[in-house]
Amino acid sequence: MFERYYSELKELKENFCERKLISLKKAGKYIFEDNKKYLNLSSNDYLGIAEDRKILNNFLKIADFSMGSASSRLLTGSSYVYAKLECLLSALYRKDKSLIFNSGYHANTGIMSALLSKRDVVFCDKLNHASILDGIKLSDAKMFRYKHLDYENLEELLQKHRNDYETAIIVTESLFSMDGDIADLNKLVELKNKYNAVLIVDEAHAFGVYGSRGLGIAEEQNCIKDIDIIVGTFGKAIGSMGAFCCGHEVLINYLINKCRPLIFSTAIPEINIAFSYFVITEVIPNLRNQRRELLITAQKLREKLASLQLATTGSSHIVPVILGENKTAVNASKVLIDNGFYLLPVRHPTVPQNTARVRISLRADISYEEIAAIPELIVKAETV
Ligand SMILES: Cc1ncc(COP(=O)(O)O)c(C=O)c1O
Numbered sequence: 001m002f003e004r005y006y007s008e009l010k011e012l013k014e015n016f017c018e019r020k021l022i023s024l025k026k027a028g029k030y031i032f033e034d035n036k037k038y039l040n041l042s043s044n045d046y047l048g049i050a051e052d053r054k055i056l057n058n059f060l061k062i063a064d065f066s067m068g069s070a071s072s073r074l075l076t077g078s079s080y081v082y083a084k085l086e087c088l089l090s091a092l093y094r095k096d097k098s099l100i101f102n103s104g105y106h107a108n109t110g111i112m113s114a115l116l117s118k119r120d121v122v123f124c125d126k127l128n129h130a131s132i133l134d135g136i137k138l139s140d141a142k143m144f145r146y147k148h149l150d151y152e153n154l155e156e157l158l159q160k161h162r163n164d165y166e167t168a169i170i171v172t173e174s175l176f177s178m179d180g181d182i183a184d185l186n187k188l189v190e191l192k193n194k195y196n197a198v199l200i201v202d203e204a205h206a207f208g209v210y211g212s213r214g215l216g217i218a219e220e221q222n223c224i225k226d227i228d229i230i231v232g233t234f235g236k237a238i239g240s241m242g243a244f245c246c247g248h249e250v251l252i253n254y255l256i257n258k259c260r261p262l263i264f265s266t267a268i269p270e271i272n273i274a275f276s277y278f279v280i281t282e283v284i285p286n287l288r289n290q291r292r293e294l295l296i297t298a299q300k301l302r303e304k305l306a307s308l309q310l311a312t313t314g315s316s317h318i319v320p321v322i323l324g325e326n327k328t329a330v331n332a333s334k335v336l337i338d339n340g341f342y343l344l345p346v347r348h349p350t351v352p353q354n355t356a357r358v359r360i361s362l363r364a365d366i367s368y369e370e371i372a373a374i375p376e377l378i379v380k381a382e383t384v
Contacts, residue, residue: 016326017347029365031342038342048365049239059278065270077267085277097252100244102268104204104233106261107243109135114258116141121165125172151187158195168197174217175206178351180314189226200229208237214284240276290364300368304375319360329356335381
């Protein structure tokens with residue numbers, strides 16, 4: 001009866017593409033598996049907040065919140081703790097309104113599927129995250145995928161197709177999760193104005209890390225006010241759980257009425273929302289030096305990779321080493337793990353075919369000296 005699934009799993013295994021869940025223990029920047037210790041370079045805890053017991057204990061001293069919300073936000077799940085965090089986000093971004101979701105996946109699938117219909121068109125960077133693509137697929141809108149960060153290609157598509165549809169949306173990540181490169185948001189603002197489109201920017205990997213107050217790349221590029229909807233997540237640099245978007249009042253009110261993942265799912269508990277609030281107000285403002293150090297480490301690592309002719313992209317704290325075939329990335333990951341670096345292979349469909357890689361996800365509490373051996377180990381793995 002399940003033959004189809006058996007054979008598909010077998011095929012994935014043969015193509016070095018099988019995924020497995022692991023059972024591990026974390027402590028600070030380390031991972032423990034089967035009594036072995038590894039440096040954790042595969043999480044999105046870029047500032048080391050999720051695993052910082054001091055931060056957690058400080059939060060718990062003031063925490064008096066429920067562990068379950070027991071309903072959707074549209075029923076009784078929307079406590080004052082949500083309202084407080086939403087007000088804070090609207091004030092920080094100077095937007096009319098904000099809306100919290102259970103995760104970035106809920107946010108993107110919900111926003112894209114709610115705002116788009118059959119009559120509409122969306123222009124989507126080719127390397128945008130699966131949650132954005134899944135939301136677009138749910139909407140039945142016409143989608144054009146422009147070449148990654150290629151705004152000439154985007155303009156060609158806008159020129160050719162924009163006028164055939166009612167609403168047009170341009171959607172991009174600000175810092176691309178698997179390539180570590182950064183969108184030119186001002187160029188996108190120019191195009192969205194010229195072609196009368198709505199601009200949505202997903203700051204999942206930049207929120208907390210970039211910009212003078214940690215608001216993301218839009219803050220760094222000084223264009224928050226020109227972006228229609230900014231999405232951010234709390235599950236990465238903030239070390240919590242959930243996501244938000246902020247923007248024009250009518251868009252947020254529309255989402256409250258139409259966004260299915262918001263309407264039909266139990267809201268995450270108050271305690272998570274309160275922790276996100278605590279981190280944004282009490283922790284992030286004190287981490288300026290750590291954020292600067294993080295980028296210096298990334299720069300040094302990129303220079304070392306380049307000196308060994310290893311292919312990388314981008315300029316951020318996400319440093320991919322692109323190896324091509326799944327098997328090569330799986331081998332490199334094995335060698336790195338054997339040497340104490342917890343670096344998992346990234347393969348299709350997370351990245352395009354034949355661009356399998358190890359994605360070095362740097363953290364502010366890991367120094368360059370601790371990771372300096374990685375490039376040579378990758379070279380060694382390539383020759384095995
Ligand atoms: C760009 C981007 N957006 C959204 C998400 C989903 O966020 P979450 O993990 O909170 O569901 C991810 C997850 O990695 C992501 O990379």
